[in-house]
Amino acid sequence: MKSVFINKHGSINVLNYGELPEGIPKSTEVKIKVYACSLNRLDIFTRMGIKGIKLNFETPHILGGDFAGEITQIGSKVTDRKIGDRVVVNPSVICNRCENCIQGVTELCSNPGRIGLTSNGGNAEFSIIPSTNTYKIPKTISFHEAATLPTVYLTAWTMLTRKAQLKDSETVLIISGSSGVGAAAIQIAKNVIQAQVITTTSTKEKAVKAKALGADHVILHEEDIHKKINQITSNRGVNVIIDHMGQSTWENNFELLSKGGRFCICGVTSGYKGEIHLGKIFANNQSIHGTFMGRHQDLEKLIRLAEDKKIGNIIDSEFPLEETKDAHLRMEKQSFFGKIVISI
Ligand SMILES: [Zn+2]
Structure with a gap:
């Protein structure tokens, strides 16, 4: 099968396009004909071998965790999926x-793995995965649209609804609304929760797109964020902050949080270290929530929300599998808005 795989960590030049064997599903697995696979920062980090990721490369590694397609073969014990x-x-x-799994708190599983990281992913014509990792999608949702849902929407959903419990009377600040998780968070905060949404971005073009998605206010990086937030919130600060940037903006952004504010961190794109003023946190009844992905059953809800057009339609660009290098380059250059999808 045609695949994009790596045999070592490094620049985009370690991405190989070529043939790999298809394989046969084990008893609890299914084989999927992959049609679309969306790109996440994690794919870049996995390729580069950074942020604590080191693969052993006993066999070629296929990247890609978020993908959608059609089941072509099922294992002997799979009963709830069909070809x-x-x-x-x-x-x-x-x-x-x-x-934790037995109690349904699947995001806290003691023995977790990740398709595309600890096992082969969806940058290939076929992928073999546990059947319990598949979710049926209606015909009204395209494979490309579906492939954008898992990582960024699950993470945004967990932060906004389960961790921060954002309310419709509150204000959320979403750092970098042009990122996949940022765009997803804008839609959930506005279309599902109906909160006041503020986001930040780098260019006027991206600001227009963020507003079209539902942001009430967009602050450009060149503007004075403290001044703008004070104006919008009458000096109260924002109730919730959604951040995946980490180090570069952490200290500044934390100052923007209101009393009782909740800071959700789901990434460290700019670095993982941050100073913290513990006194301000307890005196202001604030909290910090680390979030990685979400609960398995929440993906069902997100598929329904996509069906109802409350979320989705954030595809920035599509690249054929053989041009995966260009897709990685586009993400590295930060020139995208939303999700980059690889077509297979
Ligand atoms: Zn578990």
Whole structure:
């Protein structure tokens, strides 16, 4: 099968396009004909071998966690999926045996894996994965649209609804609304929760797109963010901050949080270290929520929301599989808005 794979960590030049064997699903697995796979920062970090990621490369590694396609083969013990089912893949592999999995708190699984990181992913014509990682999608959702849902929407959903519990009377600041998770968070905060949404971005063109998605206010990086937030919130600050940038903006942004504010961090794109004023946190009843992905059943909700057009339609660009290098380059150059999708 045609695949994009790496044999070592490095620049985009370690991405190889070529043939790899297809494989046969084990008893609890399914084989999927992949049609679309969206790109995440994690794919870039995995390719580069940074942010704590080191692969052993005993065999070629296929990147890509968020993908959608059609089931072409099922393992002998799979009963709830059939050949021809249209599915999207949740890349979070769980053990289904630990205490957290049994209680349904799957994001805290003690033995987690991730498709595209700890096992081969969807940058290929076919992928073999546990059947429990597949979710059926209706015909009204395209494979490309479905492939954008898992990582960024699950993470945004977990932060806004489960962790921060943002309310419709509150204001959320979403750092970098042009990123996949930023764009997803704008839609959930506005279209589902109906909160006041403020976001930041780098250019006027991206600001127009962020407003079209539902942002009430967009602050450009060149503007004085403190002044603008004070104007918009009458000096109260924002109730919730959604951040995946980390180090570069952490200290500045934390100052923008209101009393009782919740700071959600889901990435460290700019670095992982940050100073923190513990006194201000307790005196102001603030909290910090680390978030990675989300609960398995929440992806079902997100598929329904995409069906109802409350979320989705944030595809920035599409690249054929053989041009995966260009897709990585586009993400590295920060010139995108939303999700970059690889077509297979
Ligand atoms: Zn588990």
